[in-house]
Amino acid sequence: MAEIEQLTGKPDFWEDGSRAAAILKERGAIQNLLEIWQRQEQRLQDLEVLFELAQEENDAAAFNEVLAELRGQEKELRRLELEMLLGGEDDNKNAFVTIHAGAGGTEAQDWAEMLLRMYLRFAERRGFKTEMYDLLPGDEAGIKSATFAASGPYAYGYLKSESGIHRLVRISPYDASGRRHTSFAAVFVYPEADDSIEIELQEKDLRIDTFRASGAGGQHVNKTSSAVRITHIPTGIVVSMQNERSQHRNRDLALRVLKARLYELEKNKRQEKTQQILDAQKDIAWGSQIRSYILQPYQLVKDHRTKQEDGNVEAVLDGDLDAFIEAYLLSTVTT
Numbered sequence: 001m002a003e004i005e006q007l008t009g010k011p012d013f014w015e016d017g018s019r020a021a022a023i024l025k026e027r028g029a030i031q032n033l034l035e036i037w038q039r040q041e042q043r044l045q046d047l048e049v050l051f052e053l054a055q056e057e058n059d060a061a062a063f064n065e066v067l068a069e070l071r072g073q074e075k076e077l078r079r080l081e082l083e084m085l086l087g088g089e090d091d092n093k094n095a096f097v098t099i100h101a102g103a104g105g106t107e108a109q110d111w112a113e114m115l116l117r118m119y120l121r122f123a124e125r126r127g128f129k130t131e132m133y134d135l136l137p138g139d140e141a142g143i144k145s146a147t148f149a150a151s152g153p154y155a156y157g158y159l160k161s162e163s164g165i166h167r168l169v170r171i172s173p174y175d176a177s178g179r180r181h182t183s184f185a186a187v188f189v190y191p192e193a194d195d196s197i198e199i200e201l202q203e204k205d206l207r208i209d210t211f212r213a214s215g216a217g218g219q220h221v222n223k224t225s226s227a228v229r230i231t232h233i234p235t236g237i238v239v240s241m242q243n244e245r246s247q248h249r250n251r252d253l254a255l256r257v258l259k260a261r262l263y264e265l266e267k268n269k270r271q272e273k274t275q276q277i278l279d280a281q282k283d284i285a286w287g288s289q290i291r292s293y294i295l296q297p298y299q300l301v302k303d304h305r306t307k308q309e310d311g312n313v314e315a316v317l318d319g320d321l322d323a324f325i326e327a328y329l330l331s332t333v334t335t
Contacts, residue, residue: 033083036080037080040073040076040077040080043069043073044073047066047069047070047073050062050065050066050069051063051066054066082322082325082326082329083153083154083157085326085329085330085332085333086154086157086158086329088157088160090156090157090160090191090267091154091156091157091160092153092154092156092157093155093156093191093192093194094149094150094151094152094155094156094191094192095149095150095155095156095159095160095189095190095191095192096133096147096148096149096150096189096190096191096192096257096260096261097119097147097148097149097150097159097162097187097188097189098145098146098147098187098188098189098190098257099112099115099116099119099143099145099146099147099185099186099187100112100144100145100185100186100188101138101142101143101144101145101185102165102183102184102185102186103184104181104183104184105139105140106138106139106140106141106142106174107172107174107181107183108142108183108184108185109138109139109140109141109142109143109144110138110141110142110173110174110183111142111166111168111183111184111185112138112142112143112144112145112146112185113138113141113142113143113146114142114168114317115166115185115187116143116146116148117317118316118317118318118319118321119148119150119159119162119187119319120148120319121318121319122159122319122320122321123150123152123155123319124319125319125320126152126155126158127152128150128151128152128155129150129151129152130148130149130150130151131148131149131151132146132147132148132243133147133148133149133241133243133253133257134146134147134240134241134242134243134253135147135242135243136240136242140174141174145240147239147241147257149192156189156190156191156192158325159189160189160191161324161325161328161329162187162189162321163187163188163189163290164186164187164289164290164291165184165185165186165187165289165290166184166185166186166187166289166290166291166292166293167182167183167184167289167291167292167293168182168183168184168185168292168293168295169181169182169292169293169294169295169296170183170294170295170296171295171296180296180297184289190257190260190261190263190264191260191263191264192260193259193260193262193263194263199259199262199263199266201232201255201258201259201262205232205233205234206230206231206232206233207230207231207233208228208229208230208231208251209228209229209230209231210225210226210227210228210229210247211225211227211229212225212226212227213226213227213242213243225247226242226244226245226246226247226250227240227241227242227247227250228240228241228242228247228250228251228254229254230251230254230255230258232258232262235262235265237258237261237262237265239254239257239258239261240254241253241254241257289304290303290304290305291303291304291324292304293313293316293317294313295313299311299312299313300313301313301316301324303324303327303328305328305331306324306327306328306330306331307327308323308324308327308328310323310324
């Protein structure tokens with residue numbers, strides 16, 4: 001913090017506006033964290049005084065109040081400890097989450113929609129603001145793909161652990177014979193791009209196609225060519241948007257997501273991990289999953305990277321992902 005204060009005090013601090021903004025943002029984050037810990041320390045001191053009074057007066061109600069407050073403090077401290085693990089350069093950024101159904105038709109498309117609901121519920125629990133960028137309905141049920149933005153403190157840091165293939169095992173509600181089915185869906189999480197890596201989109205590198213949106217959306221959406229598909233020719237990355245009524249709005253959203261994906265690609269190239277992303281995108285199938293959700297013949301969610309397990313599948317699918325995210329973050333620190 002002292003080093004940052006020295007930088008902000010220099011006469012030439014504002015000469016580089018982008019760098020100055022980044023430093024001020026870092027200072028704000030550190031200051032906010034410091035204030036949170038100071039408030040926690042004050043609350044503990046207040047509890048100590050209340051506990052001593054409860055002892056002197058043998059006040060059962062006061063004891064119960066102390067116990068309830070301590071439980072709340074424990075929960076808050078665990079949240080703060082988890083955020084201490086979010087020290088990556090992109091962890092405090094907003095996130096884009098894209099979900100693709102794997103092979104398997106209606107089964108996989110229904111599973112993709114279940115995952116979308118899980119992440120939206122997780123974002124709601126965390127207080128993140130979400131905005132649906134693109135949603136392509138399935139042929140009979142579920143979704144073929146979806147992209148949404150999650151905005152809030154450490155949105156990318158929390159959600160980055162979810163990138164990979166997710167596997168579901170259950171008795172199919174779409175199979176009259178009641179057979180057990182295995183379905184796959186791919187989840188990709190990207191940080192919102194900033195100026196730390198320059199991403200230049202040139203018109204000659206883009207192929208922009210327009211088409212009529214499919215599925216729900218009203219007469220205007222379906223009768224006009226408002227949907228947009230942008231292909232980045234050098235990398236082959238394709239981004240489609242069709243949720244908005246305006247072609248211009250869909251184009252802006254698609255460019256924003258494309259920039260985030262190129263940012264992630266460039267960042268991973270620098271870290272020599274690009275091939276891992278490309279391999280994951282090629283094979284949404286058996287053997288490449290990061291997590292399995294088993295509903296039949298028993299109930300269990302298991303993360304294959306960290307070995308974290310939870311038998312309450314319903315709670316996990318309702319957005320209770322904290323244990324899995326914490327295990328993943330701890331594994332990245334220890335490896």
